[in-house]
Amino acid sequence: MGNRIPVHLDGAFLYDIVMEMTFEGLRQELKQLNLKERRICIVTDSNVAPLYLEEVEGIAASCSRETAHFIFPAGEESKNLDTVRSLYETLILKKFDRHDYLLALGGGVVGDLCGFAAATYLRGISFVQVPTTLLSQVDSSIGGKTGVDFDAYKNMVGAFHMPKLVYTNISALKTLSDEQFSSGMGEVIKHGLIRDAAYYKWLMKHAPAIQKRELAALEEMVRVSNQIKREIVEKDPTEQGDRALLNLGHTLGHAIEKLSDFKLLHGHCVGLGCISAMAISIKRGLIEAYELPRLCEVMKQFSMPLTVTGLSADEIVALTKNDKKMDSGTIRFILLEKIGKAYVDKTVTEAEMSQGLLPILE
């Protein structure tokens, strides 16, 4: 495969996304970053550490002056300022300076939190993303959106801070649970819906191979999703315009995620939000009604939930007021113009959102 996707900003090279089947290639990539005189702190969680920390820290040690690691309890519940504070304490204790590096080894929680610490420690140090979940390999490791949750607000505190490298070992997905794999498919389906109808069709056709985690299918899927995300973030790195399209399914999805106390996974909530966004788009006559059962069928093939229990439309809609896509009191909602093309709509009403939620509420 073409295993290297360069990301640019204003035409200048920024960093590579490298896709491999082992961690070994990370050695060469870190060497290229010239870290012989630098320290590297590997940030990871309690599930990933026993699986991959030893190998990755060994590689990092061979390319740097010194390594350290910071392990926090796995899960969205840790994505907060308390964990960031503990990480700052570790970095201060180990005397990390402005030239040293952080390395995020794990899923989107690790990447978002580590990236935010890198953006803010000493007013910003460098970091590398080594994503190990499907969701982080296809979406969260790319584009430099970093941050943590704050009280009732998802991703409320954050910064744009670009990594120096994204190194993806696709074979690390073999240890991922079925549930987490299925969650990652929420962002994958989103990529097809917003940007690439042919990719959406390809996902339907290759669902059995993807579900069996056949490496060739996974390689192709990670590559295409990475290209879609790269193209969007290159054009609009700080979400002044089209980057907001990556939020398809997120306005309602984030509200559902929070109301479930993070028991429902991010990608699953995005999938539910995509069903609602599609229902609104159909109601407005933008796309054909048969697309909704078709989307549900795709999601079913990837073992994604199609409904949610115990939540009301009113409480979900009320929580969308916390969304960062609010613009002077108006929500910037992402709708579908057709499969493969999304747009930002500022006219979606609370009544439309409530109606759009009907297909997913039990």
Ligand SMILES: NC(=O)c1ccc[n+]([C@@H]2O[C@H](COP(=O)([O-])OP(=O)(O)OC[C@H]3O[C@@H](n4cnc5c(N)ncnc54)[C@H](O)[C@@H]3O)[C@@H](O)[C@H]2O)c1
């Ligand atoms: N910054 C962005 O652009 C962006 C994009 C999408 C999502 N996100 C954020 O990403 C987070 C979700 O990320 P996630 O789904 O990766 O969750 P996660 O980081 O919590 O990882 C999911 C679980 O899988 C475990 N795990 C990770 N890699 C593993 C492996 N290879 N084998 C076995 N277990 C493994 C983790 O320990 C965790 O328990 C959310 O907080 C979401 O808001 C950010």
Ligand SMILES: O=C(O)C(=O)C[C@@H](O)[C@H](O)[C@H](O)COP(=O)(O)O
């Ligand atoms: O990269 C982006 O831009 C995204 O919006 C990707 C989303 O999948 C992701 O969940 C992101 O963290 C959402 O960010 P938010 O700032 O809208 O909460």
Ligand SMILES: [Zn+2]
């Ligand atoms: Zn997301």
